[in-house]
Every structure is written in C-alpha cells, then in structure tokens.
Amino acid sequence: MNDRIKWRIPPSVLRGLMEMPKDRPIALLLRHSVRDELPPGNAGNSLPITADGIHLAQELGGLIGDRLRSLHTSPLTRCVQTAEALNDGAGTNLSIVHDRLLGDPGVFVIDGQQAQLNWEKLGHEGVMQHLVVYDEALPGMARPEPAARFLVHHMLSVAGDVPGLYLFVTHDSLVTASAARLLRQQLGINAWPWYLEGAFFWRKKEGLYTKYRDHHHLAVPGALCSLSKDDVVEFARREIARTVGLDSGARFFLAGGAFKTLLTGRSPRDLDLWAPSARDRELLISTLEKRGAIRLPDKPYSDAFQIHERVVEIPHEVGPTSLDGRLARFDIAIAAVGVEHCPDDSWTACIHPLATESVDRQEVLLLKPLVNWKYALTTLERMRRYATELGFVVPKKEEEEIRREFLMQPPEIRAGMIARFERTTLGVSGSNVVEEAVCWCQ
Numbered sequence: 001m002n003d004r005i006k007w008r009i010p011p012s013v014l015r016g017l018m019e020m021p022k023d024r025p026i027a028l029l030l031r032h033s034v035r036d037e038l039p040p041g042n043a044g045n046s047l048p049i050t051a052d053g054i055h056l057a058q059e060l061g062g063l064i065g066d067r068l069r070s071l072h073t074s075p076l077t078r079c080v081q082t083a084e085a086l087n088d089g090a091g092t093n094l095s096i097v098h099d100r101l102l103g104d105p106g107v108f109v110i111d112g113q114q115a116q117l118n119w120e121k122l123g124h125e126g127v128m129q130h131l132v133v134y135d136e137a138l139p140g141m142a143r144p145e146p147a148a149r150f151l152v153h154h155m156l157s158v159a160g161d162v163p164g165l166y167l168f169v170t171h172d173s174l175v176t177a178s179a180a181r182l183l184r185q186q187l188g189i190n191a192w193p194w195y196l197e198g199a200f201f202w203r204k205k206e207g208l209y210t211k212y213r214d215h216h217h218l219a220v221p222g223a224l225c226s227l228s229k230d231d232v233v234e235f236a237r238r239e240i241a242r243t244v245g246l247d248s249g250a251r252f253f254l255a256g257g258a259f260k261t262l263l264t265g266r267s268p269r270d271l272d273l274w275a276p277s278a279r280d281r282e283l284l285i286s287t288l289e290k291r292g293a294i295r296l297p298d299k300p301y302s303d304a305f306q307i308h309e310r311v312v313e314i315p316h317e318v319g320p321t322s323l324d325g326r327l328a329r330f331d332i333a334i335a336a337v338g339v340e341h342c343p344d345d346s347w348t349a350c351i352h353p354l355a356t357e358s359v360d361r362q363e364v365l366l367l368k369p370l371v372n373w374k375y376a377l378t379t380l381e382r383m384r385r386y387a388t389e390l391g392f393v394v395p396k397k398e399e400e401e402i403r404r405e406f407l408m409q410p411p412e413i414r415a416g417m418i419a420r421f422e423r424t425t426l427g428v429s430g431s432n433v434v435e436e437a438v439c440w441c442q
Contacts, residue, residue, distance in 0.1 A: 007053075012212070013196060021202065022163060027200070029178055029198050030168065031169075032079045032081075032082040033053035048077050053085075056195070060089060061085065064167075068090045072096075072097045072158060073097070074103025075098040110140055110238055111245075115141050116140075118138045132177055149225055150225055150235070151178055153262075155168055156202075156265065157265025157266055176193065182199070183212060183216070183217045184217060208221075227337055232262070235261065239271055239310070242308050244288055251341065257335045263390055270313055273312060288312060291307060323338050327350055332365075332366065332383060332386065334355050362393065364386050374417055375417070377420070407441070418437060421437075
C-alpha cells in the first residue's frame with residue numbers, strides 16, 4: 001500500500017522549522033520515517049523503513065541542514081535508519097545515540113512482557129487512549145504524566161544551552177502521549193503523528209513552550225521533574241525493572257545519588273541497592289547473574305555489576321531494616337532520597353526535608369552531625385562533584401564543617417581518614433582533597 005502513496009514531509013513540521021526561534025536549543029520528538037505495514041500480531045521491531053522512507057528523511061535532513069546539533073534514536077531498526085538518513089540529508093556526521101527512553105522499551109514501558117499484554121487486550125488504539133487520558137499506570141507500564149515530563153526533561157538536558165535543533169527519533173505512541181501531556185490536551189486518533197511528524201519543545205523566559213501541529217502550550221516556569229514522591233517512585237520503578245527486574249523476590253532500597261537524574265535529566269552514574277538482610281542481598285545478586293549482568297572488578301565496599309548500560313552496586317553491609325534508617329546513614333542531604341521495593345511490587349518513597357531544601361537553595365548541604373565522619377574527606381569530594389553536576393554551590397560553612405571534623409582528630413586518625421579517602425575514591429581525577437587536608441594541618 002505504501003508504494004501507492006505519495007509521501008511528503010508533514011506540513012506541521014515544515015511550519016515548525018520555519019517558526020522555531022534560532023537563538024534557542026529546540027528538542028524535536030519525531031516519529032520515524034515511512035515503513036511497510038506491520039505484520040499481524042507482530043510489533044515489527046526489525047521492520048526497516050522503505051526506500052521512500054529513506055528519501056523522505058534525507059529530504060527533511062536537507063531542510064534542517066547545519067541547524068542539526070544531535071541525533072538520539074530508539075534502538076529499533078526503523079528509527080535508527082531514519083536517524084542515519086536525516087544525518088546524510090543534513091550533510092552532518094553526528095554520532096547517533098541509541099536511547100532506550102525513546103523505544104525498546106521506551107519511557108512509558110516498565111516491563112516489556114507485561115506491557116505487551118496491554119496491546120493484546122486493548123489494541124494499539126486502546127493503549128494510546130490510556131496514555132493520553134488516564135493517570136494510573138497499566139500493568140508493566142509507567143504512569144503517563146510523570147513519564148512524559150521525564151522524557152521532555154531528558155531531551156532538554158541533552159539540548160543544553162547551545163542553539164539549534166536536537167532530534168529524538170521515536171514511535172507514534174511516544175510522540176502522541178508526550179505531546180498530549182505537555183499540551184494538556186487529550187489528543188485523539190486524528191492527532192496521531194504522520195511519518196516524520198513530531199512535537200517541538202523549547203524554553204522561553206515565560207516557561208516551557210510545546211508545539212504540535214496547530215496546538216501549542218506555554219507552561220509557567222518551573223522544573224519538569226523534582227524530588228517529589230511521585231517522580232522518585234516512577235524513576236525507581238523504571239530503573240529497577242531495567243536492572244534487577246520486578247520479580248527478584250527481594251526487599252531492598254534504591255537510595256542515594258542516583259536520584260540526581262530527576263534534577264539533571266542525565267543517566268545515573270550508578271544505582272546503589274541496599275539490602276536489609278543477607279537473604280535479600282543474595283537474592284539481588286543471584287537475580288542479576290541470572291539476567292546476564294557482568295560482574296565488575298571488586299569495589300572496596302560493594303559488589304558491582306553492569307547490566308543494560310547501568311552499573312548496579314550491592315553494598316556488602318546489610319541493614320538497617322527500614323528506609324528511614326538507611327537514609328539516616330547518609331551525610332549529604334541531596335543523597336538522602338530513597339525508595340523501598342517489596343516482593344509484592346509495592347513501593348514507598350522517602351525524601352529527607354533537607355534534600356528538598358538543598359534543591360530549593362541550590363546548595364549541597366550536609367546532614368549533621370556527620371554519621372560517617374571517618375569518611376569526611378570522601379564526603380567533601382562528593383559534595384563538590386554533586387555541585388558541579390547540578391550547578392549548585394557548596395556553602396563555605398559546610399566545607400568548614402568537614403575541615404573542623406578532620407582537624408579535631410589525633411594525627412593517627414587523620415592518617416586513617418586520608419587512607420579511607422584514597423581507598424573509596426580510587427584516585428578521583430582532578431581531586432585535590434588530600435593536598436588540602438595536608439595544608440589544614442600545617
């Protein structure tokens with residue numbers, strides 16, 4: 001049927017390219033180019049785009065030209081091929097980044113096997129309607145509204161501050177649901193995107209601007225994601241499903257600095273999964289091994305694994321048995337955020353009030369008194385790293401607290417604190433904490 005259709009670049013995209021401001025970074029969430037019909041009962045993950053699809057994407061790339069800054073794509077074949085054709089047409093040689101938030105499974109899917117049952121039961125139209133209308137999550141899927149916000153947050157983080165067009169090639173369900181949620185409109189079947197049609201997002205002084213076809217919306221200034229319980233739980237569900245899965249049988253806590261992703265939009269550096277008992281810890285490790293995780297070289301205080309582009313660390317220490325007790329063991333406020341996952345797939349979030357205050361003040365604050373004072377130098381290095389990642393500052397009084405804690409110890413304890421820093425940071429590049437500590441003593 002596709003051979004009989006004269007495909008063209010959607011008019012809404014042509015208008016968007018003409019109207020978008022040239023002095024701002026623009027994120028475009030774009031459906032892939034023309035493909036053949038999907039086989040009955042088959043998601044068509046390996047289905048390529050057609051010759052017309054390649055030509056059309058090249059044509060669109062040519063219209064974008066040197067405004068193209070980056071290309072992220074769903075890892076599925078038709079999206080990757082679309083990104084390659086856009087790159088060719090634009091005359092650019094950009095690296096094409098495979099991004100699983102855009103597909104396989106995509107930001108709205110938590111567990112692919114469970115989610116597939118929704119398509120079998122409701123059909124594609126029924127799933128799409130749920131994503132644009134309802135608040136609760138379908139089995140194996142994310143809650144649509146926070147998932148859409150997170151995806152746009154991620155895209156704008158990639159775009160950064162450099163003007164130009166940042167392309168994210170994906171599938172019709174992600175374009176429709178994300179546009180509907182950010183526009184705050186229940187887009188129906190007639191608003192599903194054509195091939196190579198998409199939604200534009202950019203920031204203005206007045207707030208976040210969303211444009212899709214003739215729909216547009218200006219949201220008041222503010223963060224797309226935050227350390228709210230809803231956002232924290234949805235982030236945890238997505239990351240746990242991706243790594244240890246939802247059926248490990250273990251009770252555990254995801255806690256620590258991974259939740260900075262909600263503030264930065266960038267992937268977490270690693271995931272710390274804390275087990276309240278030895279049995280829970282054994283279940284976590286055996287599940288990771290069964291899922292094909294690669295064991296990494298030993299770390300000083302944890303076992304580490306690589307799985308699906310994530311590093312998962314399982315600390316040797318077990319306990320405390322409660323999430324509150326676990327967060328009470330942290331020294332940096334912004335890290336005192338966590339979620340408890342129970343074997344019945346229930347979730348509980350806890351956010352320390354000082355973590356929220358740290359975000360509001362854009363300062364990296366300490367939780368005092370320091371529980372892990374023997375690791376105060378490591379804490380100082382982490383505070384500075386967090387500040388760099390988040391665009392926050394470390395108040396002088398907080399650094400002075402670290403200095404005071406160090407200087408009040410006898411020389412042999414100070415030497416032990418330096419040794420612990422060197423062991424735990426494994427020679428962090430660019431860190432001058434040890435040199436500072438030596439100067440403090442002079």
